[in-house]
Amino acid sequence: MAKIVAEHLKYKYPLSEKLALYDISFTIEPGEFIGIIGENNAGKSTLCQAMVGIVPNFYKGAYGGKVLIGDMEIAKSNISDICKKVGIVFQNPFNQVTGCKLTVYEEVAFGLENMGLPRSEMIDRIDYSLKLLDIYKYKDRNPFDLSGGQMQRMAIASIIAMRPEVIILDEPTSQLDPQGSEEVFRAVQNLSREGITIIMVEHKMEKIAEYSDRVMLLHEGKLIAFETPEKIFSRDDLDCYGVTAPAYTRICKSLGIKNKKTGFYPVTLEETKSLIGFSEKERCPYDQN
Amino acid sequence: MIHKLDPNSKIIYIFVANIAPALIGARMATASFILISIVILTIGKVLHKTAPMLEFSGLILLTVAIIQGIFHQGNTTVAFALGSVVFYKEGLMFALGIALNVINILMSFSILVLTTKPSDMVETFVHMGLSPRLGYVMSSVFQIIPQMTKTMATITDAQRSRGMETEGKLKTRIKAFFPLISPVVMNSLISTKERAIALEVRGFGSKQKKTFLNDLQKTRYDDIFRFVLILILILSIFWRVLIWLK
Numbered sequence: 072m073a074k075i076v077a078e079h080l081k082y083k084y085p086l087s088e089k090l091a092l093y094d095i096s097f098t099i100e101p102g103e104f105i106g107i108i109g110e111n112n113a114g115k116s117t118l119c120q121a122m123v124g125i126v127p128n129f130y131k132g133a134y135g136g137k138v139l140i141g142d143m144e145i146a147k148s149n150i151s152d153i154c155k156k157v158g159i160v161f162q163n164p165f166n167q168v169t170g171c172k173l174t175v176y177e178e179v180a181f182g183l184e185n186m187g188l189p190r191s192e193m194i195d196r197i198d199y200s201l202k203l204l205d206i207y208k209y210k211d212r213n214p215f216d217l218s219g220g221q222m223q224r225m226a227i228a229s230i231i232a233m234r235p236e237v238i239i240l241d242e243p244t245s246q247l248d249p250q251g252s253e254e255v256f257r258a259v260q261n262l263s264r265e266g267i268t269i270i271m272v273e274h275k276m277e278k279i280a281e282y283s284d285r286v287m288l289l290h291e292g293k294l295i296a297f298e299t300p301e302k303i304f305s306r307d308d309l310d311c312y313g314v315t316a317p318a319y320t321r322i323c324k325s326l327g328i329k330n331k332k333t334g335f336y337p338v339t340l341e342e343t344k345s346l347i348g349f350s351e352k353e354r355c356p357y358d359q360n
Numbered sequence: 361m362i363h364k365l366d367p368n369s370k371i372i373y374i375f376v377a378n379i380a381p382a383l384i385g386a387r388m389a390t391a392s393f394i395l396i397s398i399v400i401l402t403i404g405k406v407l408h409k410t411a412p413m414l415e416f417s418g419l420i421l422l423t424v425a426i427i428q429g430i431f432h433q434g435n436t437t438v439a440f441a442l443g444s445v446v447f448y449k450e451g452l453m454f455a456l457g458i459a460l461n462v463i464n465i466l467m468s469f470s471i472l473v474l475t476t477k478p479s480d481m482v483e484t485f486v487h488m489g490l491s492p493r494l495g496y497v498m499s500s501v502f503q504i505i506p507q508m509t510k511t512m513a514t515i516t517d518a519q520r521s522r523g524m525e526t527e528g529k530l531k532t533r534i535k536a537f538f539p540l541i542s543p544v545v546m547n548s549l550i551s552t553k554e555r556a557i558a559l560e561v562r563g564f565g566s567k568q569k570k571t572f573l574n575d576l577q578k579t580r581y582d583d584i585f586r587f588v589l590i591l592i593l594i595l596s597i598f599w600r601v602l603i604w605l606k
């Protein structure tokens with residue numbers, strides 16, 4: 072499994088005056104779940120695209136520093152080679168449908184056909200990823216006849232079938248209804264259990280806090296902090312970066328409840344519950360016998 | 361059953377159906393192939409679908425027959441006269457030859473087009489060496505056009521629900537058209553770029569030789585069908601050579 076290393080990454084879109092990414096360096100270990108947060112136009116999508124080579128291979132522009140996936144240098148590789156190691160899922164499920172395939176099953180096959188895999192291997196991989204994303208039952212449907220959540224899971228399945236070591240999700244639920252979002256989050260959790268490295272941009276901070284091992288906070292193209300969710304969301308200056316901490320953290324902050332062991336405010340419901348000494352036993356003392 | 365034949369077999373049929381009569385050089389041969397095509401289309405239950413196309417080309421061929429019947433260069437033998445307009449046999453026979461050829465081409469292509477899924481057809485072309493990019497454009501047309509029509513309907517609905525008049529007099533319709541078309545165009549420009557990126561990250565630009573999920577498998581029928589076709593082709597070449605030798 073490959074590490075992701077960025078060294079002094081800088082990037083400016085063509086025809087743009089300011090840098091979209093400004094001197095970004097970090098290392099992501101294999102199997103980590105990384106959350107990326109920051110206000111609109113902070114450079115989150117650009118950073119995601121820089122890890123798959125869309126920047127600078129699809130969008131040209133001025134580029135400096137480097138990004139390495141294992142020993143592969145992104146700026147010097149073709150997207151068609153990078154995509155075997157790093158997969159990406161975008162916001163709009165609709166625009167990720169190839170539009171040249173008649174069934175969900177064939178749609179997932181698209182990437183594998185391009186990779187030149189033998190047929191039997193394709194079938195194994197498609198079956199596996201459709202089941203992992205829980206859409207095997209729709210395999211004979213037309214891709215455009217799926218709901219948003221199903222379509223987005225199909226997009227994820229299409230990427231998973233290519234067996235990347237890293238999967239990047241750029242606001243995968245921002246265009247979905249609550250039910251569709253929940254479906255996608257459950258799917259993402261499943262992927263994480265499979266040991267694949269996950270990088271997710273998301274505005275729902277509760278989800279970021281719940282899933283992430285570490286969180287990147289971006290602002291105006293700069294990497295402000297790259298820490299555990301507890302540390303990030305305990306910061307006092309979050310509002311300067313247009314970010315709001317999860318509800319639990321905000322409540323505990325105003326009540327002054329800190330986790331004594333770590334010295335940070337809690338970020339998930341579970342942690343909050345255990346800190347305020349809430350237990351099922353106390354809630355229903357007479358139910359236990 | 362015809363639907364299950366490998367598209368390649370149908371392409372071979374188109375080839376033989378058009379080359380063999382040319383080699384044999386008799387109108388009867390062309391007519392026979394038209395008959396065979398009709399039989400095949402009937403078995404495939406798609407003969408009725410050729411009607412609109414035949415009506416259209418029939419109209420053109422009739423015009424050709426009239427013009428050639430009256431004005432063909434080699435016209436000498438009078439066939440019949442309608443009032444003062446005289447039709448000649450040579451011209452009419454010449455037009456008949458053209459008609460048979462055109463119908464033969466149309467019918468043999470119809471077998472391929474009407475009994476093959478568009479996606480299979482495109483895949484066969486890509487197998488045969490068509491660029492995957494062009495293949496993509498061809499097959500996405502079958503998918504994306506209905507989608508664009510849907511988007512158009514959604515946007516019209518949205519605008520109507522905001523109180524815009526989109527129906528009625530021509531003037532209202534034209535007025536409604538521009539605000540309608542700009543989101544549609546903007547939408548499709550953005551989605552085209554996004555889709556292009558989505559295709560790239562699924563290895564579309566790969567130089568690797570593509571493989572295919574659907575394996576368009578030859579069946580026993582394909583073998584028989586192709587054997588007969590090749591036999592016909594060989595016999596007609598033989599026939600041509602015999603004529604030359606005489």
Ligand SMILES: Nc1ncnc2c1ncn2[C@@H]1O[C@H](COP(=O)(O)OP(=O)(O)O)[C@@H](O)[C@H]1O
Binds near residue numbers: 087
């Ligand atoms: N295709 C593009 N061409 C030019 N500038 C762009 C393009 N995409 C994004 N930008 C600019 O780059 C900056 C970062 O954008 P982006 O990465 O999309 O931010 P985020 O995903 O955090 O909202 C913004 O200032 C945005 O205007």
Ligand SMILES: [Mg+2]
Binds near residue numbers: 116117241242
């Ligand atoms: Mg973005």
